[in-house]
Amino acid sequence: MLPQGLIDALIDRLGADRVLTDRDALIPYARDWRGQFHSTPAAVLRPRSTEQVAGAVSLCAQAGVAVIPQAGNTGLVGGSVARSGQVIVSLDRLTAVRSLDIDNDTITVEAGCILADVQRTAAAEGRLFPLSLAAEGSCRIGGNLATNAGGVNVLRYGNVRDLTLGLEVVLADGRIWDGLSGLRKDNSGYDLKHWFIGSEGTLGIITAATLRLFPALAQRETAFIAVPDPAAAVRLLGEFRRASGDNCIACELLPRLALQLVCRHIPGCRDPLDEPAPWYLLVELASPAAGEWLADALQMVLASGLEDGDVSDAVMAGSLDQAAALWRLRESIPEAQTREGASLKHDVSVPVSRLPAFVSEAGAAVTRAMPGVRVCAFGHVGDGNLHFNLSQPPGDDGDAFLARADEAGRIIHDLVATMGGSVAAEHGIGRLKPAALRRYRSPVAVELMRTIKRALDPDNRLNPGAVLDREP
Amino acid sequence: MLPQGLIDALIDRLGADRVLTDRDALIPYARDWRGQFHSTPAAVLRPRSTEQVAGAVSLCAQAGVAVIPQAGNTGLVGGSVARSGQVIVSLDRLTAVRSLDIDNDTITVEAGCILADVQRTAAAEGRLFPLSLAAEGSCRIGGNLATNAGGVNVLRYGNVRDLTLGLEVVLADGRIWDGLSGLRKDNSGYDLKHWFIGSEGTLGIITAATLRLFPALAQRETAFIAVPDPAAAVRLLGEFRRASGDNCIACELLPRLALQLVCRHIPGCRDPLDEPAPWYLLVELASPAAGEWLADALQMVLASGLEDGDVSDAVMAGSLDQAAALWRLRESIPEAQTREGASLKHDVSVPVSRLPAFVSEAGAAVTRAMPGVRVCAFGHVGDGNLHFNLSQPPGDDGDAFLARADEAGRIIHDLVATMGGSVAAEHGIGRLKPAALRRYRSPVAVELMRTIKRALDPDNRLNPGAVLDREP
Known part of the structure; x- marks a missing residue:
């Protein structure tokens, strides 16, 4: 329960319809994607502007109430789960495309924009916004930024961090940092945006971002390739990168089991190859340049792979529909596995x-x-x-x-x-893996993180319990 | 003057030949590239390992002596200038290539490696390390990282921040953060490396880095193009990016005056075009893919530019020597301007x-x-x-x-x-522009920077006076 004075103040600031406390109204925001966490927010706030976000954070800070930022609520690690007495600040009403600068190849969007809408807005102007992941139809860009989302095109275009030029952030005390910027080169002091990207809402609430756009793709070749083992896949990846001119935009590995589960459980999916193979690569080459040379590059690598045993069979998509069918095999794996x-x-x-x-x-x-x-x-x-x-x-x-x-x-x-790896590659830490973070990151790294958290959120009011938990 | 006890302790830790206090020995480290600053270090330390850097920083911290990190000493903003009583820690003895992981396309180098040596080491393995700038024969990678160096290939490959996967850093109190990592995706907590890249040695001393490599370039086309004005240059940039499949790796603008000064003052330089033009573009298209299609793309854009008036004349390099001669026109501008x-x-x-x-x-x-x-x-x-x-x-x-x-x-x-621009695009703030930083960055941004500086270097012992100065 929240103090009535805080609720009144929030209603005064945001409007009554933007302060949800009714149990039914809270359900969509309290639901956790995987059902692993029980979320019990005291209220959900739906501000319509950065100033309203700042106002809400400021009022909650004064009342000593913790704030859990939430965007599309599609995360897999419990990053926007509230405990009793905590307030969820949803960004789902901040959906404006603030500006589009074609000559600068940038778009400035609010945190509540759905990823697929950002992609579509760019495409309508002949541009590509390359971030692509399974949840793109419902995840929101603020969540993508808070978790430094990756997805399938990282190989060529980087994580969302690499696609971001500027940010607007509401800080723990309610101040607004306006760091929106469309600059490719800016070394005028510390690059503040990188502190907030990937910090999962624990250091500030991202309310808007200026993102990089790229020339739209004009050629695209997709192939589904049977390979003997992951070592062959790694060799082929190198060959594809070189032969395509570093235009390999996706390279996905699947084991035989994944293909079997998908064909078993997902209607319309079928094995595109005649003979079973232990592993498969789904490769996509794509370029903004017109021409046919990516098909040549693909065939050349496949031919040479067939010769030296790194490829046992392959099918190239002959149409966009065929390419979509191949991608459906890859994208249906989580659902097929759940049904199994x-x-x-x-x-x-x-x-x-x-x-x-x-x-x-x-x-x-x-x-x-x-x-x-x-x-x-x-x-x-x-x-x-x-x-x-x-x-x-x-x-x-x-x-x-x-x-x-x-x-x-x-x-x-x-x-x-x-092996020098990461236990949280692209889904983040959230409330699922703080113990793993403490176990696998060095004590110096963990202490550095705590130092920064204390500096930027001294009262631990922003998404407490995510990323960094209390030492047990 | 330093306390004799500190000098003795440093000699004990590093060896006598690694603790320079003789006036003549200090000169190369005290010289400022542009001669704008007078540097008067009490000593120069030349540690041979990360542990020795950590030991030196720790001893200086205990003695209350400020430390000025220095790599190649080629910076243009006084970023590694010492005042009396301060100690320069030179990274020029940390020059090892620690490892090269070809299948992972990464190289791990120490901060004292000269940039051109990193490029050469990559090239010997058929890889490209794309950071390229005028000082590459003498600047060192630690300085490139501390200033987030840019250069001519940012358009395609990004600033050095975008080329960095992991860092090793000595902190203000002498602790070592080992964040060396060759991972493309890692969201296990805050991404600490971004706090140190571009912080100009004020938050920590970078001692080593794991950097991304790319497939070596197999086609390269260079052209020198006469254009009527910068608006035409911006339009052509977009055309080159699209037509080349986003393989425009450099796009440099020069005014007529620059070409005149270079031809006047630099022996062997001459105007490659018959008629004078108000502006010029030096464009380079390059791809790791074999073939001839970049030449086709270049010619297509030039032909269409000639037709619609964005291009008045152009010359394409027919050989590597000719390309080098065109680049020399661009790279000689600073020297020609000095002679003028x-x-x-x-x-x-x-x-x-x-x-x-x-x-x-x-x-x-x-x-x-x-x-x-x-x-x-x-x-x-x-x-x-x-x-x-x-x-x-x-x-x-x-x-x-x-x-x-x-x-x-x-x-x-x-x-x-x-115009939403930056007053310190690629050279940094150093001791030249802290007042400009305070003037042109928002008060919230400046206060955030000070908050982080206080958190990571509470006694202001790391490169004090660079980036953030005292409020006047």
């Missing part, structure tokens, strides 16, 4: 060079510990980022399998750590 | 879309204030980054011209600010 039964998920990364060894050693280790477990390791080879997911042994009890989450996580994360 | 007489330099950026208006308005404003002044505005169109330099009126007194530096800076910087 209980699963344990691990969002990890290692240097690309270590990926083959990691797949092999991690697979062996979990199989030793959990006989019958089915490893479904898929993801972004070019980024060394695997979703190292485990499906329950067929017929076993799902809950008993899920109860071993910590054990499985420990095996996989320990191995990741020995 | 006194000059005032301004390293500014604006959104690319505002660049034509900025050139026109800034030129008019300084000409009004300083009749006879010759504007030599050249630089990186693709980044909106101009070196807006002024040459003295011919025959006038150089010192009298230089005495008007503040007045000229104010005119130019005020205009930059109204």
